[in-house]
Amino acid sequence: MDTQNLQIFVEVMKRGSFAAVARELDVVPSTVSRAITSLEEELGVRLLQRTTRKVKPTEAGQVYYQRIEPLIEELNQARSITRDLGDEVTGTLRLTTSVTFGNSVIVPLLPEFMAKYPKLDVYCDLTDAVVDIVDDGFDLAVRLGHLNDSGLIATRLTDMRYVITASPSYLAQYGRPEQPEDIQHHQCLVFPHTGLGTDWLFRDNNGEIKSITPNSRLQLTNALALKECARAGMGLVMCSEWTVTRELYEGSLVRVFQDYDTAMASFDSAAWLVYPSRQYLPLKVRVFIDFMKEKFVNCTLSECLIRGQKTMQAYSQADVETPALAEDH
Amino acid sequence: MDTQNLQIFVEVMKRGSFAAVARELDVVPSTVSRAITSLEEELGVRLLQRTTRKVKPTEAGQVYYQRIEPLIEELNQARSITRDLGDEVTGTLRLTTSVTFGNSVIVPLLPEFMAKYPKLDVYCDLTDAVVDIVDDGFDLAVRLGHLNDSGLIATRLTDMRYVITASPSYLAQYGRPEQPEDIQHHQCLVFPHTGLGTDWLFRDNNGEIKSITPNSRLQLTNALALKECARAGMGLVMCSEWTVTRELYEGSLVRVFQDYDTAMASFDSAAWLVYPSRQYLPLKVRVFIDFMKEKFVNCTLSECLIRGQKTMQAYSQADVETPALAEDH
DNA sequence: TTGGATTATTGCGTATAATGCATGAATGGA
DNA sequence: TCCATTCATGCATTATACGCAATAATCCAA
Numbered sequence: 001m002d003t004q005n006l007q008i009f010v011e012v013m014k015r016g017s018f019a020a021v022a023r024e025l026d027v028v029p030s031t032v033s034r035a036i037t038s039l040e041e042e043l044g045v046r047l048l049q050r051t052t053r054k055v056k057p058t059e060a061g062q063v064y065y066q067r068i069e070p071l072i073e074e075l076n077q078a079r080s081i082t083r084d085l086g087d088e089v090t091g092t093l094r095l096t097t098s099v100t101f102g103n104s105v106i107v108p109l110l111p112e113f114m115a116k117y118p119k120l121d122v123y124c125d126l127t128d129a130v131v132d133i134v135d136d137g138f139d140l141a142v143r144l145g146h147l148n149d150s151g152l153i154a155t156r157l158t159d160m161r162y163v164i165t166a167s168p169s170y171l172a173q174y175g176r177p178e179q180p181e182d183i184q185h186h187q188c189l190v191f192p193h194t195g196l197g198t199d200w201l202f203r204d205n206n207g208e209i210k211s212i213t214p215n216s217r218l219q220l221t222n223a224l225a226l227k228e229c230a231r232a233g234m235g236l237v238m239c240s241e242w243t244v245t246r247e248l249y250e251g252s253l254v255r256v257f258q259d260y261d262t263a264m265a266s267f268d269s270a271a272w273l274v275y276p277s278r279q280y281l282p283l284k285v286r287v288f289i290d291f292m293k294e295k296f297v298n299c300t301l302s303e304c305l306i307r308g309q310k311t312m313q314a315y316s317q318a319d320v321e322t323p324a325l326a327e328d329h
Numbered sequence: 330m331d332t333q334n335l336q337i338f339v340e341v342m343k344r345g346s347f348a349a350v351a352r353e354l355d356v357v358p359s360t361v362s363r364a365i366t367s368l369e370e371e372l373g374v375r376l377l378q379r380t381t382r383k384v385k386p387t388e389a390g391q392v393y394y395q396r397i398e399p400l401i402e403e404l405n406q407a408r409s410i411t412r413d414l415g416d417e418v419t420g421t422l423r424l425t426t427s428v429t430f431g432n433s434v435i436v437p438l439l440p441e442f443m444a445k446y447p448k449l450d451v452y453c454d455l456t457d458a459v460v461d462i463v464d465d466g467f468d469l470a471v472r473l474g475h476l477n478d479s480g481l482i483a484t485r486l487t488d489m490r491y492v493i494t495a496s497p498s499y500l501a502q503y504g505r506p507e508q509p510e511d512i513q514h515h516q517c518l519v520f521p522h523t524g525l526g527t528d529w530l531f532r533d534n535n536g537e538i539k540s541i542t543p544n545s546r547l548q549l550t551n552a553l554a555l556k557e558c559a560r561a562g563m564g565l566v567m568c569s570e571w572t573v574t575r576e577l578y579e580g581s582l583v584r585v586f587q588d589y590d591t592a593m594a595s596f597d598s599a600a601w602l603v604y605p606s607r608q609y610l611p612l613k614v615r616v617f618i619d620f621m622k623e624k625f626v627n628c629t630l631s632e633c634l635i636r637g638q639k640t641m642q643a644y645s646q647a648d649v650e651t652p653a654l655a656e657d658h
Numbered sequence: 659t660t661g662g663a664t665t666a667t668t669g670c671g672t673a674t675a676a677t678g679c680a681t682g683a684a685t686g687g688a
Numbered sequence: 689t690c691c692a693t694t695c696a697t698g699c700a701t702t703a704t705a706c707g708c709a710a711t712a713a714t715c716c717a718a
Contacts, residue, residue, distance in 0.1 A: 381666050
């Protein structure tokens with residue numbers, strides 16, 4: 001008796017369709033058909049009457065389902081509870097994050113995390129592509145910005161604040177923008193978000209929000225590249241505060257529009273940990289989430305960034321390329 | 330998650346030994362070892378600490394076992410109950426019976442039984458060899474005589490009476506035996522029961538039992554063959570009453586020692602249905618047992634025999650070889 | 659203390675089972 | 689009436705399960 005067949009049976013009873021269950025479980029319908037047939041042969045009972053387009057449970061199917069379904073739930077729960085008892089966090093945690101945020105925030109925290117769980121491997125995919133966690137076999141993703149209602153579970157790590165900056169040389173030459181509308185008459189460096197447009201949002205002290213399309217000749221899909229262009233005097237750039245913490249400190253970039261809250265696409269931006277809506281979370285995922293939340297408690301992203309750099313220095317032995325903020329302030 | 334692995338785990342927890350569980354389940358120890366390892370990998374938890382000669386559950390193993398064991402029981406029960414609900418008796422009933430009894434009693438009942446359960450196939454092995462039901466994959470066996478305490482479950486079908494008969498011509502020539510001891514001075518045709526000896530038992534009206542070794546030059550392992558030899562005047566034969574019902578009626582064999590109960594090996598002889606001591610009986614076995622018990626209720630074996638012959642005639646269409654009692658009386 | 663029997667582990671090879679592909683029959687809705 | 693979709697199934701491929709054999713370790717008896 002294979003519990004996979006039992007789980008398929010339970011799903012078919014719930015959905016009344018082989019094809020629907022096949023799509024849900026990402027198998028072909030013949031797999032579902034054979035699972036049910038196998039179960040029926042084992043039981044010597046027809047569980048489901050089916051025509052070519054309909055599935056209807058038999059009385060025996062109903063009886064079996066009533067008895068099996070809670071058992072499957074309990075089996076899954078027993079498995080989850082026992083996993084949590086594990087005296088070892090093992091396996092490989094597969095996570096994906098954006099390149100910049102990954103390099104700057106996530107990767108520097110990995111040495112401490114992996115020291116804490118010495119038998120856990122980590123596979124971290126740094127990509128700015130949109131990754132489908134379930135399809136591509138990831139345990140979780142770090143996502144920035146505003147989340148779509150994608151059916152995934154998200155844990156908020158920290159708020160993200162966007163700031164608009166420019167180099168002093170740019171401001172000396174072109175003047176300082178004062179009103180949000182001024183960005184239509186400045187050179188702006190834009191990060192294009194697929195499907196979201198490129199409007200910059202301004203919210204004043206009264207809560208009034210303006211959404212303005214910046215004048216732009218240059219769009220780059222890499223935040224660090226945008227920052228470097230801004231430092232070179234090519235225009236205004238909006239990016240996450242943590243990205244330019246050092247430059248603001250050094251003065252190579254200067255904040256503008258300080259009287260406004262600014263954002264792209266949404267003021268409700270944050271760094272999120274996103275994972276599939278599975279009911280029983282693997283322990284390795286659980287401990288990673290707990291670790292990250294602990295790191296971000298009562299801590300701005302920039303503070304965490306700097307702390308992460310220190311940690312990286314303390315742990316680092318391999319020739320891991322580190323972001324610019326490596327020195328101790 | 331494979332419930333076979335769960336069952337193995339439960340057994341290992343009970344027995345504390347891979348090797349013992351392997352013997353019980355008739356697999357090699359590496360199969361048990363891999364089942365446990367597979368489960369541990371799936372859970373990310375060590376369930377059992379083991380040295381090369383010892384297995385001890387971990388705390389996690391205990392927790393998991395406490396939760397799993399009742400679920401396995403309930404899964405098995407759900408399976409059994411659902412099997413019983415089957416609106417169809419399907420599959421193949423595999424049974425084994427002795428050649429003579431099978432041909433005379435069991436086989437003639439099969440047409441009616443199979444008509445009643447049209448989707449059930451029957452595989453009937455007619456053999457006088459001692460068959461191991463479990464090893465040889467039978468659902469049940471029909472056994473005659475006195476049962477060993479073999480751990481199998483037995484349902485009594487009908488008592489078996491043994492009688493001693495001879496042909497009139499033999500008696501005319503050699504005289505009629507009067508006392509049990511006389512069998513030592515007659516020619517006796519003997520059915521050798523492996524491991525049981527060949528003594529004939531006599532119990533008189535006072536309940537006194539004598540066990541006497543008959544004089545014998547001919548031993549045959551087939552009751553019908555013995556009967557034919559007796560009819561041919563070769564001597565006394567002890568066999569089941571049902572075997573010689575017709576001959577007694579026709580007068581081709583004559584009963585002797587009528588004042589005694591007679592038996593081989595044991596007076597507690599019967600026809601039994603024997604099946605493995607499994608907890609949940611397959612429905613096909615259940616219905617066969619019920620069918621046979623119904624046939625033998627308030628019915629001597631001989632009466633059932635004759636009724637079975639009539640049934641065989643009514644149903645028979647194939648060129649199935651039938652026993653001698655084919656005519657209607 | 660030593661040796662032998664037994665246990666658990668694991669590499670390897672083979673056989674079997676699981677799964678997807680492709681096709682077909684049937685059904686229901688447009 | 690036709691088309692899209694569903695369920696069933698033969699076939700081929702791939703993955704898995706299992707036994708064999710060898711090894712290391714352990715425990716018990718001499």
